[in-house]
Amino acid sequence: MTNNKEVVLSGIRPTGNLHLGNYYGALGKFLKLQETHDCRFFIADLHALTTNTDPDALHRNVKGILAEYLAAGLDPEKASIFVQSDVPELSELYLLLNMHVGIGELMRTASFKDKARKALGLDKKDDENEDDIEKQIIGASTNKRVSAGLLTYPTLMAVDILAQKARWVPVGKDQMQHLELTRRFARRFNQFYGVEEFIEPENFEFRDAPVKVPGLDGSGKMGKSEGNCIYLIDEPKALRKKVMRAVTDEGPQAPNSPMSEPIANLFSLLELTSTPDVVKHFRDAYADCSIRYGDLKKQLAEDILNVTTPIRERVNDILADEAYMRRVLAQGAERARAQAAETLAEVRHIMGIRKI
Numbered sequence: 001m002t003n004n005k006e007v008v009l010s011g012i013r014p015t016g017n018l019h020l021g022n023y024y025g026a027l028g029k030f031l032k033l034q035e036t037h038d039c040r041f042f043i044a045d046l047h048a049l050t051t052n053t054d055p056d057a058l059h060r061n062v063k064g065i066l067a068e069y070l071a072a073g074l075d076p077e078k079a080s081i082f083v084q085s086d087v088p089e090l091s092e093l094y095l096l097l098n099m100h101v102g103i104g105e106l107m108r109t110a111s112f113k114d115k116a117r118k119a120l121g122l123d124k125k126d127d128e129n130e131d132d133i134e135k136q137i138i139g140a141s142t143n144k145r146v147s148a149g150l151l152t153y154p155t156l157m158a159v160d161i162l163a164q165k166a167r168w169v170p171v172g173k174d175q176m177q178h179l180e181l182t183r184r185f186a187r188r189f190n191q192f193y194g195v196e197e198f199i200e201p202e203n204f205e206f207r208d209a210p211v212k213v214p215g216l217d218g219s220g221k222m223g224k225s226e227g228n229c230i231y232l233i234d235e236p237k238a239l240r241k242k243v244m245r246a247v248t249d250e251g252p253q254a255p256n257s258p259m260s261e262p263i264a265n266l267f268s269l270l271e272l273t274s275t276p277d278v279v280k281h282f283r284d285a286y287a288d289c290s291i292r293y294g295d296l297k298k299q300l301a302e303d304i305l306n307v308t309t310p311i312r313e314r315v316n317d318i319l320a321d322e323a324y325m326r327r328v329l330a331q332g333a334e335r336a337r338a339q340a341a342e343t344l345a346e347v348r349h350i351m352g353i354r355k356i
């Protein structure tokens with residue numbers, strides 16, 4: 001771990017097992033980046049608190065994500081791996097940065113609206129009018145409320161990144177708006193105080209565009225709360241079953257027909273997991289109407305298993321070695337804290353919090 005390399009920072013919330021969306025949006029990129037960059041990867045337990053209120057599940061999931069990080073090949077000798085709450089400096093920075101963040105801009109973020117809707121038990125159609133969800137939030141009773149923590153999620157995410165002076169943030173497409181807010185907050189802070197404290201970070205992609213891994217249920221992204229995930233630790237039988245059940249259509253009715261969304265989604269997954277010649281084979285078969293979706297799904301399931309099997313096979317051994325997991329986290333936290341403490345001291349000084 002040399003220190004003239006550009007810093008990469010990214011995290012995953014411990015809200016359950018890792019799925020293919022996490023793998024292609026984030027973890028897969030971490031694995032490549034640890035070879036070339038100064039990487040810091042964390043388990044975002046404070047972020048998980050915005051939607052997870054079961055303490056035992058949170059604790060279990062932190063261990064689970066760590067084991068899956070390590071089983072996938074994250075190497076603590078190459079990258080720092082830490083738990084967000086092991087770096088208390090972040091919480092103070094979060095308080096300080098919040099002084100420069102507007103509640104209006106936070107309320108307008110798409111993920112906040114989605115999660116607020118869920119917290120209030122509303123369907124999307126209930127707020128077709130943009131102002132509606134905001135009124136519902138303000139009028140919500142105290143037992144069905146939207147937490148201030150959820151609203152300020154982008155501030156905490158910005159702090160995670162800015163505290164480490166990270167240049168690159170490998171995340172999936174769903175995080176692009178949050179990353180844009182981080183850039184805006186960094187710029188605003190620098191301009192307000194006339195300093196060059198923060199770097200404006202960018203998403204890191206090996207491909208042309210940010211990745212969005214779709215679900216197999218016909219529309220939308222793969223996500224834990226969508227209940228449509230293929231998990232890295234799914235047993236082969238269960239995984240094959242999930243893929244074989246993927247939503248399809250009645251098949252192309254004429255040569256070179258446009259694809260429906262469920263079929264386009266299957267091809268997106270195939271592109272992520274299979275080789276170019278396999279993808280071409282099925283694209284050609286779709287174009288000349290000879291495609292059999294069953295064959296496509298069988299191929300897809302095997303290609304996904306090629307990626308996930310080595311990870312699944314290592315997870316339990318790692319979970320059984322708690323001393324090793326503790327060592328990894330202690331080493332990662334020490335490094336992350338050193339950088340966060342330096343940033344915090346600078347920010348305190350810049351903002352006028354100085355010793356008399």
Ligand code: AMP
Pocket residue numbers: 011012013014020021022023024025026170171172173174175211212213214221222223
């Ligand atoms: P989360 O599980 O929401 O904490 O997300 C952790 C990382 O996985 C973030 O970088 C997300 O952008 C990424 N991610 C989650 N779901 C998907 C998806 N369906 N497609 C692409 N990236 C995703």
